[in-house]
Amino acid sequence: MQAVNATKESGAERHFIGKVQSAVDPRTGVRQVSCEFDSAGYQPTLYPQLGIALPEPIARSLPKRQAGFLAGRYAAALALQHLAPVRNQDLQVGIGEQRNPLWPSGVVGSISHVGSVAVCAVSRRLDMDYLGIDVEVLIPTRVCREIATIVATRRERELLSDQGLSERVALTLIYSAKESLFKALYPSVRDYFGFEVAEAVELRLEEQSLVLRLTERFADKHKLPRDYQCQFTLGEHWIQSVTCGKFPGRANLKAVV
Ligand SMILES: CC(C)(COP(=O)(O)OP(=O)(O)OC[C@H]1O[C@@H](n2cnc3c(N)ncnc32)[C@H](O)[C@@H]1OP(=O)(O)O)[C@@H](O)C(=O)NCCC(=O)NCCS
Incomplete structure (x- = not known):
């Protein structure tokens, strides 16, 4: 050892x-x-x-x-x-x-x-069965504006801003959550997939959790469940996200050891 x-x-x-x-x-x-x-x-x-x-x-x-x-x-x-x-x-x-x-x-x-x-x-x-972690420094506002439409839809950004999150915190959180989802699912998917494949659909600010939903097409293709819970931590200058869980009906999946 x-x-x-x-x-x-x-x-x-x-x-x-x-x-x-x-x-x-x-x-x-x-x-x-x-x-x-x-x-x-x-x-x-x-x-x-x-x-x-x-x-x-x-x-x-x-x-x-x-x-x-x-x-x-x-x-x-x-x-x-x-x-x-x-x-x-x-x-x-x-x-x-x-x-x-x-x-x-x-x-x-x-x-x-x-x-x-x-x-x-x-x-x-x-x-x-799956686990992904990501930590990001808060993205500067200028960069947020450049990458906003690549990282998230208007609906996703509004979901977060409606609960009082600033533009920077909202976009950094969605970015970080999706990166953690990517890392969590990569061993099952074995391919790169972009930010458009998942959508932030529910924010529970008090529990610091965000639900990410895969598109039906992507989930079906890889025989994956659609919804994933991401637990996040908001620091003063950074955000950390962890997406983890167990696959229901695991035997159907090609998750790799
Ligand atoms: C690879 C990627 C996830 C790295 O993220 P990052 O924010 O640039 O860097 P981080 O420091 O957070 O993560 C780097 C670590 O991720 C891990 N990592 C890299 N590629 C990975 C993969 N394919 N699967 C799982 N983990 C991976 C590695 O441990 C790496 O560190 P190491 O090279 O020192 O071992 C990112 O650059 C990327 O390409 N993302 C794909 C697009 C995406 O996120 N889509 C969202 C889908 S909803």
Whole structure:
């Protein structure tokens, strides 16, 4: 078993890894780890120091990408340490053909990183069939106006603004929720799908939940249910979304281990 060096810190690690938080979200039952990191303190020797494998394509990428990948995989390794099915397995998370993370057997999970924060959510496959996490810094108003019609319909944006959310918060939330849905469903769909495939149809602000509905055509094509609940967290400058659940009638689906 390749353990992750979560406690043994050298000076270099202290300059790279900042505050780490780990908790089970009571709303979803999913283990979430967030990890602050500082790209300026990154150096390749941190990979062996933190017990994380450096895959060839990442080794060839820019230092900023290497730093984000490392922080995401470090958060993943810390999260995996809490799951019973993986205790005797290699804790490394591989890279799939479309950049999707490859989890140890018996695990579903997802990774996101933005700026100086990486987050990871994991669950036992027994408890969850699909899981996607996304964190986004609030999109600037100018950019919101440029991408609004790509990310969401007017009806979706009004659904959120009618409950008092600003243009920036509304669009960032829809964007983030859909990204988390994409990551959650990619292992079942095995193809890219755009923002137009899902529509935000219900916002429960007090419960911080948003229901996303797939188009009938897309859901039928992939034999997927249409509705997905996304639990979100609104920070001062960022939004985090987690879409997870179990497929009813799972035997019909082509979800991949
Ligand atoms: C791939 C994509 C989801 C990444 O999102 P992002 O906001 O740019 O970046 P994030 O930091 O949040 O997420 C990156 C992580 O997502 C994960 N990821 C990437 N591709 C993935 C895929 N196909 N399936 C699942 N997870 C994936 C990886 O773990 C990646 O980090 P890593 O490369 O360091 O391992 C996004 O760029 C994308 O292409 N989305 C597709 C379009 C879409 O979202 N449609 C909405 C459908 S309703």
